[in-house]
Amino acid sequence: MRDVAVIGIGMTKFGELWEKSYRDLFVEAAKAAMLDSGADNLDSMYVGCMSGGLFVGQEHIGSLMADYLGVAPIPATRVESACASGGASLRAAFIEVASGISDIVLAGGVEKMTDVDGGMATYALATAADAEYEGFHGATFPGLYAMIANAHMHKYGTTPEMLAHVAVKNHDNGSLNPYAQFPAKISVDAVLNSVMVADPLHILDCSPVTDGAAAVVLAPLEIAAKLNAKPIRILSTGMATDSIALHDREEITHLNAVSVATTRALEMAGLTIGDIDFAEVHDCFTIAELCVLEAMGVYQPGKAGPAAMRGETARDGSLPVNPSGGLKSKGHPVGATGIAQAYEIVKQLRGEAENGRQLKDVKRAIAQNMGGSGGSSVVTVFEA
Amino acid sequence: MAQTLTARVWREQPQRYRMIANRDRETGRVYFPPRLAAPGNLEAEFEEVQLSGRGTVATFTVIRVAPTPYADLAPYALALVETEEGAKLMCQITDVDPEQVEIGMPVEFEFRRLFDDNEASVIYYGYKAVPV
Numbered sequence: 034m035r036d037v038a039v040i041g042i043g044m045t046k047f048g049e050l051w052e053k054s055y056r057d058l059f060v061e062a063a064k065a066a067m068l069d070s071g072a073d074n075l076d077s078m079y080v081g082c083m084s085g086g087l088f089v090g091q092e093h094i095g096s097l098m099a100d101y102l103g104v105a106p107i108p109a110t111r112v113e114s115a116c117a118s119g120g121a122s123l124r125a126a127f128i129e130v131a132s133g134i135s136d137i138v139l140a141g142g143v144e145k146m147t148d149v150d151g152g153m154a155t156y157a158l159a160t161a162a163d164a165e166y167e168g169f170h171g172a173t174f175p176g177l178y179a180m181i182a183n184a185h186m187h188k189y190g191t192t193p194e195m196l197a198h199v200a201v202k203n204h205d206n207g208s209l210n211p212y213a214q215f216p217a218k219i220s221v222d223a224v225l226n227s228v229m230v231a232d233p234l235h236i237l238d239c240s241p242v243t244d245g246a247a248a249v250v251l252a253p254l255e256i257a258a259k260l261n262a263k264p265i266r267i268l269s270t271g272m273a274t275d276s277i278a279l280h281d282r283e284e285i286t287h288l289n290a291v292s293v294a295t296t297r298a299l300e301m302a303g304l305t306i307g308d309i310d311f312a313e314v315h316d317c318f319t320i321a322e323l324c325v326l327e328a329m330g331v332y333q334p335g336k337a338g339p340a341a342m343r344g345e346t347a348r349d350g351s352l353p354v355n356p357s358g359g360l361k362s363k364g365h366p367v368g369a370t371g372i373a374q375a376y377e378i379v380k381q382l383r384g385e386a387e388n389g390r391q392l393k394d395v396k397r398a399i400a401q402n403m404g405g406s407g408g409s410s411v412v413t414v415f416e417a
Numbered sequence: 418m419a420q421t422l423t424a425r426v427w428r429e430q431p432q433r434y435r436m437i438a439n440r441d442r443e444t445g446r447v448y449f450p451p452r453l454a455a456p457g458n459l460e461a462e463f464e465e466v467q468l469s470g471r472g473t474v475a476t477f478t479v480i481r482v483a484p485t486p487y488a489d490l491a492p493y494a495l496a497l498v499e500t501e502e503g504a505k506l507m508c509q510i511t512d513v514d515p516e517q518v519e520i521g522m523p524v525e526f527e528f529r530r531l532f533d534d535n536e537a538s539v540i541y542y543g544y545k546a547v548p549v
Contacts, residue, residue, distance in 0.1 A: 152485040159484060165429065166450060167507050170531070170543070171480060171487040176495055179478035187476070187520050232479040280449075280497055280505040285476055 034131045038257035038264035039415070041070025041250035042376045047364030048214040050244040055089045055145040056101045058246040062369075063102050063141050066248035071260035075250075076135035077108045081122030081142035082368035083115050087157035089145050098141070115161035116317060118142060119371025120402030120411030123249065124270045127413075130251045137256075141248035142373070144366035154242050158367070161405040163278035175239055175318065177279055177406040179231035182320035184285045186233065189335030193233050196319040197224035198341040200237050200361055203316060206348060207358020209390035210377075214243050214364030238319040243364035247372035249379065263383045268304070268397075268414040271297030277408040288407040291328035295401065298412040306330045309414075310395040311353040311381065313374035315403035316360050322346075325401055326354065329412075348392060356381060356390055371402035371411060382417040426539065433543040436470065436526065438504055439463040449504040472500040472546070474522040479515040486532040494518045498526075498546055512547040523549040 043065025045058050053061070059080065067075070080098050085091040095109035114121040119142030126140035146154055159168040162177060185191045201221055207213040224237040257264035273293035276282055282289075299305060306329060314329075316322035323337035331352060332340055340346065346354035357363050357377035360370060378398040380386045400413045431437040432450050439451035442462045446455070449468065455461035477496035480487070487493065494515035499505045510518050511529065524546035533540045 152488070155482070155484050166432075168484070169541075170508050171483060171490070171493065171495055172507060173480060173482065173484055175482065176478050176480045180476045180495070180497060183478060183520065184476040228481075229479075230482045232481070234478075278507070280507050285497065 035133055036254035037127050037130045037251055037267045038254045039249050039267060039375065039379050040072065040252050040257045040261040040264050041066040041068070042248070042379045043067070043069060044212055044247035044373055044376050045245050046212050047243050047245035047366060047373070049147045051147065053244065055085070055091060055143065056097055058145060058244060059098045059141060059143040060101050062143070062246035063098070063139060063248040066139065066250050070250040072137045072250060072252065074137060075104050075107055075139050076137050077129055078104065078139040078141065079122040079125045080109065080111045081118035081120070081140070081371060082111055083113060083118050083144060084157050084160065087149075087153070087160065089148055098143075114409045114411070115404035116315070116365070116367045117371060117402045117404035117409045117411050118368040119247070119373070120400070120413065121272065121371070123371055123375055123413060124272055124411050126251050127267050127270050130253055136253055138251050139248055140251060140372060141246065142369035142371055143246035144368040145244050146242045146366060147244050161408070166280065167278055173231065174406070175231040175234050178318040178320050179234045180279060181285055181324060181406070182233055185320060185324065188286060189338070191323065191335065191338040193225055194221060195323070195338030195342055196233070196238055197221045199316060199319040199322045200224050202341065202347050203355050203359040203361040206356050206390060207362025209388040210358045210363055211387055213358045213362050214241055215362050216358070234318055234320070240317045240360035240365040243366040245364060245366035245369050245373070247369045247376050249372060249375050265379045265382045266416045268416050269298045269301035271295060271301065271412045272410065273297065274409050275407055277405060279406055286324060286334065288324050288328040288403070288410070290407055290410040291325050291401060291403060291412070292330070294410040294412040295329045298399070298414050302414040304397070304414065308397055309352070309399045310397050311356060311392055312399045312401065313357060313377055314354055314359070314401040315370070316355060317365060317403070319361070321403070322354065322359070325403065329401060348390065353392055356386065356392055371400070374400040374402060375413065375415070378415050382415060426541070434528065436468040436544060438466045438468055438502065440466045447502040447504040449500070449506050466502060468504070468526070469501045470526045472498040472524055474510070474518060474520055474524060475499045475505055476520055477510065477518050486534070496546065498524055509545045510547070511545045525549055
C-alpha cells in the first residue's frame with residue numbers, strides 16, 4: 034500500500050443557495066480543490082451524495098459531475114452511505130490511490146436540499162432510517178436522536194443544559210468560519226428556549242438543511258511532495274456498520290459503528306485516541322456529538338456531557354471538537370459533510386484556518402462521519 | 418411517503434396487521450420484522466412467532482414537527498417498545514397525553530388507523546400502543 038496525502042481542498046459557502054444549481058455547487062468546490070492542488074489532471078473521482086433523486090430528481094451523478102467539471106472520460110463513481118456519503122467517498126478515493134490503481138483522485142461531496150419544501154426534506158432524510166419500520170410510523174431524524182437523548186438522560190443523567198453547551202460551542206467556532214451557514218453565536222438560554230422539535234431536542238439542538246459541496250484531491254505521497262508545499266497525510270481509514278433501525282440495537286445510547294470504525298482507523302494508523310490533537314465529528318444533533326465522543330473512546334459512557342459543560346471540547350480545551358463549527362453551525366449538506374470535515378482538518382493542519390480559529394500546535398486529527406442514526410460511520414486519521 | 422404500491426401493502430400485512438415475528442431456533446432471539454439470516458449465522462433456522470401484544474417503553478420522544486402524512490396528528494408520542502418476547506419495535510403511543518409517556522411504562526398493542534395516502538386513495542393501518 035502506498036502512503037496517501039491531500040494536496041488540494043475546496044468548498045462552497047454552505048447555506049440556502051437558491052442561485053446555485055446542484056451541478057454548479059459541485060464544480061465550484063471541485064475546481065477550487067483542483068486549482069489548490071497543483072495537479073492539472075485527474076485519474077479518477079468519487080462523488081458523495083445521499084439523495085440526488087429525492088432532493089433534485091437527478092441520479093447518475095458521477096457522470097453528470099465529471100461532465101460539468103470537464104474531466105470526462107475519467108472514471109467517476111457516486112458513493113452513498115446516507116449522511117456518511119462524503120466520508121465513504123473519501124475512503125474510496127484513499128483506497129484507490131493507496132492501491133496504486135490511480136495517482137490523482139478527487140473525493141467530493143454535494144447535496145442540494147433547499148429545492149424541496151420542509152416536508153419533502155424531512156421525508157428524504159428519513160429514508161436513511163428504516164423506511165418500513167421507523168419512517169412508516171412517523172419517525173423523523175430529530176425524533177430518532179431524541180429517543181437516543183432520552184435514553185442517555187435516563188441512564189446517565191445527561192441534561193438539556195449539557196446538550197445546549199454543545200450547540201453554543203459549535204456556534205462559537207462557526208462564527209469564525211467564513212463558509213458557515215449560521216455563524217451567529219448563541220447562548221444556552223437561547224437553545225433551551227427555542228422551539229421543541231422532538232422532546233428533548235429543540236430546534237437549536239439540530240443541524241440545518243443546507244446546500245453545499247466540498248472536494249479534496251488525493252495523491253501518493255511521493256507525487257504530492259512535488260506538487261504541493263504542504264501535503265497533509267491520510268494515515269488511515271475505518272468504516273463500520275450497525276443495524277439501520279434503533280430497535281435492533283442492544284444498547285440504544287451506544288453507537289457501535291462509530292466505535293468499530295474508530296478502532297479500525299486508529300489501529301491502522303498505529304495510534305491511540307490520546308495521540309489525536311483535535312477532531313471533526315458528526316454533530317447532526319447535539320446528543321450525537323456526545324454519543325460519538327463516548328463511542329470513540331474520548332470519554333467513558335455518560336461523561337461527554339459534563340466534559341462539554343467544562344469546556345474540554347472548546348478550541349482551548351483538552352480535545353477541541355468541531356473547530357469548523359460542525360454540522361450545527363457550518364451547515365449539513367448531507368453528502369458533502371464528510372468532505373467538509375476533511376477540508377477543515379487540512380486547513381488546520383496547514384495552519385491556514387481563518388479569523389483566529391486556528392488551533393495551536395496541532396499535528397494529528399480525526400474525522401468522524403456518520404450515516405442515519407448510526408447505521409454507518411467512516412473515520413479518517415490525518416497527519417501534518 | 419411514497420409507499421403506494423398495492424403489492425407492498427399486501428406484502429407487509431403479516432407484520433402490520435398481525436405482528437408476525439420470527440425466532441432463531443438455536444439462540445431463541447426474536448426478530449421483528451422477521452429476518453432471513455441471523456447476525457453471523459447464514460444458516461440459522463427460524464420459526465414464526467406472533468407477538469403477544471404486550472411490552473414496555475424502552476425510550477420515547479414527542480414528535481412536534483411531523484413528516485407530511487402525520488402532519489395533522491402532531492404532537493404525538495413515538496416510542497421504542499420492548500415486547501415480552503424481547504424484540505423491540507417502534508410505534509406511536511396513543512390514547513394518552515404524549516407528555517405523560519415515561520420510560521418503563523407498560524403498554525399493549527392495538528390495531529389502528531395510521532395515515533392515508535390521498536394520492537393513491539389508500540388508508541394505512543397497523544399497530545399503535547396504548548398504556549395498560
